[in-house]
Amino acid sequence: MSGLPVARILVDSPLPQLDQHFDYRVPEALDAAAAPGVRVRVPLRAGGRIATGWVIERVERSEFRGDLSDVVDVVSDVPVLAPDVWRLARAAADRAAGNASDILRLAIPSRYVRAEQAWRNAEADPGPLPAAAPAVEGYEPGRVERGIAAGERMVLAADARPVQLGSGTWVGAWARTVAQAAAHALAHDRSSIVAVPDYRDQEQLEAALAEVVDARRILRTDARQTGPARFRAFLEAMGDHARIVIGSRSTVYAPAARLGLIVVVDDGDGSHAEPLAPGVHSRDAALIRQEQSGAAMVFLGHSRSVEVQRLVGLGWVHEVPLRRGSRPRVVLTEQQAAPDSGGARIPSAAWREAQEAVSAGPVLVQVARPGHTPMLVCDRCREPARCAACGGALVVPRSGGPASCALCGTSAAGWRCPVCEATAMRAAVVGASRTAEELGRAFPRTRVVVSDGERPIQRVGPESGLVVATRGAEPVADGGYRAVLLLDGERMLLRESLRVAEDCLRWWSNAAALAAPGAPVFLVGVGGAVGVRSPPGGRRTGRLRNSRRVARCASSCGADGLGGVDPGAARGRARAHPGGAGRRRARTDPGGEGLDRAVVRFGYSVGAEVAQRLKAEAIRAATERRRPVGGRRAGRAVVRVRMDDPELP
Template sequence: MAGGSVARVLVDSPLPQLDQLFDYAVPERLREAAVAGVRVRVPLRSGGRIANGWLVEVASSSEFEGRLSELDDVVSEVPLLMPEVWALARAAADRAAGNAGDILRVAIPSRYVRAERAWRAADPDPGELPGPGAAIPGYERGRIETGIDAGQRMALAADPRPVRLDSGEWVGAWAATLAAAAAHTLAADRSSLIIVPDYRDQEQLQAALADRVDPRRVLRTDARQTGGERFRAFLDATGADARVVIGNRSTVYAPASRLGLIAIWDDGDSLQNEQLAPGVHPRDAALIRQEQSGAALLFLGHSRSVEVERLVEIGWVHEVPPVRHVRPKVIPTEQQASPEPGSARIPSSAWRAAQQALLDGPVLVQVARPGHAPMLTCDRCREPARCSACGGALVVPRSGGDPRCVLCGTSASTWRCPVCEATKLRAATVGASRTAEELGRAFPKARVILSDGERPVLKVGAEPALVVATRGAEPIADGGYRAVLLLDGERMLLRESLRVAEDCLRWWANAAALAAPGAPIYLVGVAGALAQSLTSWRLSEWASGELASRRALRFPPAVRVASVTAAPALVAKALDAARDAAPGVDSLGPVPADEGLERGIVRFDYAAGVAVAKALRAEMIRVATERRRPVAGQPPKRPAVLRVRFDDPEVP
């Protein structure tokens, strides 16, 4: 089609065969509104349906020689899909054999017409740009600032202590570091994207930014916001003014004018794992966006993920060491044979330290899980106790009596260990509520504060208090905790996962970083290399050793993996296609999965990623478009399913 405007549209559909740009004619009535980046509605030839889509670009002609269908309507009044966001979504989807439309649903919030019209009518006032600030403390003077200006990729070890802001508020030193980096970037009239795991981290980061940056320059994207508030913040980010955008994992896709910095705090946190298809981790999306934009990329954490360690070792990311090796006072200890009364889970040395610290300020007690009932294991071999009827975990009811299954309620009075045939059980861990009750009785004069997923506490004062928190829910204390007790280490390490040791090290390190300088931190029930790494605070060395072990076994991230889930015949074809795509590709399984399906694992080197993704993508399209004739006298079969997940975090 020559002459007139042609709209190239991405149809918003989960079907893999529709993940491409389709040409539509732009009718005269929509010529003015049909600009790149707006939402549109388009007709589909099948069944005369109308579908939503994104107008990616406007062209003067089309390679299609037939008659083009016309756009049905333009939905949004302002462009929402920025060119750099589209480029990122397309590249990230191709790397993961996914749909770009699925990524755009994560990247762009739902439209709110009232918020959109109010934004168009408002007089923008982004606030003042900061002037040149002080050097970022803790690192070689000017090193990080120079790296930001040059668009480098850097990995930093965070300062493990709380700091007091000029406002008098206490935050983790990591938040002050990121705020200083964002302020430096903003002073050059460039934007920053800062990705953190959850709202607790956002609160600290926002407080640290308020000390350095005009609050009007800070945009927050948060699931706790109303839909209208989140959409208004997104609209502000599409403007021409430099901003600091902070939020959770989807923030990596936020529009940003003159992007100068992408920073990720604690990339190894499980909350950073994207749950929606195609499951692209923000770390991978950030690496793609950094290459596309030339912005600086900063990884910051108390402990380093094995993925970032790999990037450091191959020279793709530069390690920026701190000026001096600051480490918390971690004391590893094992359970005593005869603990003091009331402290069966706490060794006497840690117990006395907590008593003494309570005279001066708050004490943190980290536990493995929320709730009240203890989880049970075999007393002889420490195998987690499971229900013989359904496989659920066995716990002790709050009212007492025989252990019962947490799922079906079956009594376990006749339980026998399937591994060693012992019949005696022991408590592997006690929930946060039960721990708070026990400590309340042991310290009758102390105030006990419970913080978990259901009862979140973000901050506590400097007054004496026992703070019992589940991992990841520890509040920050004014001046830092006077002592920290890390309980249930043995229970945390029982989880069946390739990443269990890495996760535990991160949980313990993040909790230890909340202690006041010089305060004792007791690691209970854990010994060996993990305890030594935490004690010496040489966490990157542990990550390096872990990476070497995975490299020897061809486990991720030494290699990439993709999980393939489908009916047995489809899994076999997909695995064959992946193995034929490039040399060195191998597969594991398949093994039974849910609903009569099977799952296979494909392993391949990073250089083979493009070829493997194309091969599996082709299989997904083949399965989705294959016609199946109905059989007379039989109910229609469900459509065949082939699910592919690259870099699947659930692969053990």
Template sequence: MTGGSVARVLVDSPLPQLDQLFDYRVPDRLRDQVKAGVRVRVPLRSGGRIANGWLVELVESSEFEGRLSELEDVVSEVPLLVPEVWALARAVADRAAGNASDVLRLAVPSRYVRVERSWAAAAPDPGALPQASAPIHGADDGRLERGLRAGERMWFSADPRPVRLDSGVWVGAWALTLAQAAARVLADDRSSLLIVPDYRDQEQLQSALEAVVDARRIIRTDARQTGGARFRSFLDATGDAARIVVGNRSTVYAPAARLGLIAMWDDGDSLMNEPLAPGVHPRDAALIRTEQSGAALLFAGHAPSVEVVRLVEIGWVVEVTGTRHARPRVIATENQFSQEPGSARIPSAAWRQAQEAARHGPVLVQVARPGNTPLLACDRCREPARCAACGGGLAIPREGGVARCLLCGTAANGWACPTCEGTRLRAVTIGASRTADELGRAFPNTRVVLSDGEKPVLRVGADPALVVATRGAEPIADGGYRAVLLLDGERMLLRESLRVAEDCLRWWSNAAALVAPGSPVFLVGVGGALATALTTWRQGDWAASELASRRALRFPPAVRVASVTASAANVASAVTAVTAVPGVDALGPTPVDDGLSRALVRFDYAAGARVARELRAEMIRVATERRRPVSGRPVRRPAVLRVRFDDPDVP
């Protein structure tokens, strides 16, 4: 045993009152097995239960004056919790009034004994370190290289073009930029964490990495791996060799020897939102980790998130100017109302160019949703049409006939718009499958490819084809698309969300970046500031304007917001406690499901630590208050107080 005879343990429990380190005595039978970072089993005083936990550190003595309980057992042979990850988990949990054990469930995958033992017995060869040579793609005068060496926090607008690797594989230019940045850091014998929204981006990034570094230095970790493979990747990352770890949002918590870079692609993607408690966005976790480690931080994308624009405005992140590259040629068609017969609602100018482009290579058609059924809206005010019985969306069945509700099937006979009292309906979204059918009839000699969540396609060749894809599911084409049609923009903007315009601009920008240089991109049915931002490729200016509007209204990210959900009495108590902090105000409460209420608490960033402490104290109070059983009545469920900081579901 090393370090001392007292083990300080974090109990793996969702109870807020147990989110602290407990001291346990190390028995003689376990002295040769205990190490900081191993999983252990410990007794709890209540009911003689045994719980799992993490041995965070070993010390010589305890401040507790009574008799310490003994460790029950050591579970893992290999230390899985490295000090850097523990420090990050503790800081992230404190920022969000959450439990550190919840963060560690995201950070450390499930244990596989056979994999652990085979890894411990092996002596893996991590491969050779690369030699720093070529400048990083898309950046001017070595600016990114200097920022990496200095450990700066940077935002970089990526080159919006596909590029061909030496291996012959085509990827987005952004993937090559991130791969070369990681290779530059690896050449200095330091590790990198590369975080992307989904496996499509991960495939491109891994291809780019394999073109510039030894594949043995690359560690892939994502939910598509088997449990054993993911655990093996995690164990490899705990070693002493510098590595490049590539994965989704939980990669920000991966162990890394001598961390030198955290790079995040498209941080505004909704797939980056962490659904599991405490729900901290990887962008915020990355900011904390760079402060703790001194590593460089690189946000990259085609359209910056409003959160990153705020960080740039306050000077916390510096904007790095890229090389002047050819931006996509985007054409807004808002005023081109004439449509070709059978053209799937495509304006005539875009239709003619798509016909010509399809003779020479692939053409991309982006639509809002999968399926065949057209969704409907009011023809006068464009509000989505809803069922009068259940509130579901109205649509026309594929076989035709009267409009019906997608949820309950009720016919929309005699429908009237509750907003403007209009009685006429219009189709605003036709699904990907129906669009593919229509285009297949209009282009009888052209291959039609459908890509959506159910039928994903990662790549298409350079041969003529019509590729119909839902937003976010667009394949990358060899050499780039000869034309891109962005349909259903009007429908996309009807979604009720604070971030709808930001999301649409990002979806359109990412699709436009797949076009071949000089080829056209048509934005159908959208005008105003969003169309201007896309056609001029000045998404950052639009995001800065959006931030100014939210600042005037005290909307996030100009301020932080925490949602508090509990019984009406407990919500009122929590709101009273937290609004005593200067600069804090509350909205609500409003009723939600199961007889609970929800209030929103708004506060400035400087007050975040104190707000988190106050709400944490309320959570512990509610969880520990005594409840006396009432004769003849069933035992009530324990009261809960749920707190979510920076809740992405807040409209």
């Protein structure tokens, strides 16, 4: 780096005003080590404060007229920030009105010296590339392979059945599809990045990949790994060898040589939504990276999110239909009028099928919630019954007795529905534990297994038994379930969310995909359009919230400064965008003393400008000192922005 004495550095800080490049002079002793991409320590402000940052580039001279401070030290001479990862982080942060350093904190693991030294001393031996590219089964012959070679954006409907690998392990057919696509890219010496919802999906995918590629070519990065193991995998991904990197949502930021394929599995799952600032969804980060790199993009799942369907409607993503595969046989049942007893909760037709199926193998029973205590709703209008004192849910205690509040314990005596004024309640959903007890009494000589968030079970054998699982915790059964009962559909649809129908379709479709080919799937208590659209693979979305982006803002300086939204718009009046490309709406709610909250709705075409204005307002609020009020010390206002919040009503 001789002759380039100035380093432009991004400081690792959550402050919005520091989300820019700062110029520092590179001492001669650090000239060789301070290369672009390495971590460094630099002075920040007065008082001897030292901050960590990344060298973005080296330049000949600085535009700053004063004296530059010196880089204090180089943390490591390993360039952990790859150029393509930096471009992705910068673009994703700008789209979300956030800081690039917040994304880099998720993308680059913490440094472990011993792991780094072991990586330096190890000989790189990733194993051979696949001799031949395996065919991606279930679709038009060669269609997916041609899309990968052309860098196409595709959405695939997953084959809804379990399959047995050569090792004897049973996995979802989706895992084999992803493994075949990634192996095809690897055979052409191209890397793949695969983001899945959680560790159970990772293990299925890892088992499927081991059948078609050398295990040394597979890198796993997830939160269940130890810190040194995760850092070591990150360092190995930085090499020149093509790899298949699998993991959770942050895997889309992994460095990968000659990236040829990006896969996001079940993008509608809440695990893909990043809770930390700036909250970039893995789907959005993957789309940005695909556009920057030219790699192929694949969305795969048993159901389709509204966002992906919007891209299909625009022609931005191409739909690849499933030509040869299995789809579950879904049977809709009538809603039960008295689900209090174990027998009445399950329709007679489903009950008979379960009795016959359990003798041949496992039967899956999906319920809405864990635990034992049933939740109550109004018997007339099905409004959830809540405590008049604190608003908590009214439940029936496990020991029996009258209903009471699950939070404060207040008795439900004298309860009256606030919607229809009825006084009678009924059980809307029974927890997994109580369901298992009821089924155990109904099937006295049958093994009953419970799988939920606290006691997750990943696999069950082909033996006869009943598996009671909460949504998302259903284990994979060897050979598939002989029958699937999807209970509590009515209660699932009562969840207060704009995405409730989409989420329910995904939960039901994922559970139905665990059934053996030809096995019946009973959807209890749901009918109408939602029930008819429940079979996976053919869902179409209507006029849902898919044509607007949403930003949630919280400000201590009032909503009149939020990205140019004036007080009139803050009171709910729409104002046309200056360029006529879209509209923005905002509404404010009191969130406490001196705090305003606003929801800004705007079109995709003006998303970049809105994000830029909101980011500018956050910087202005953070750098502008407020006047003392009521004898209090002067302080700074705070503006927090969350774009595309999936839980926003």
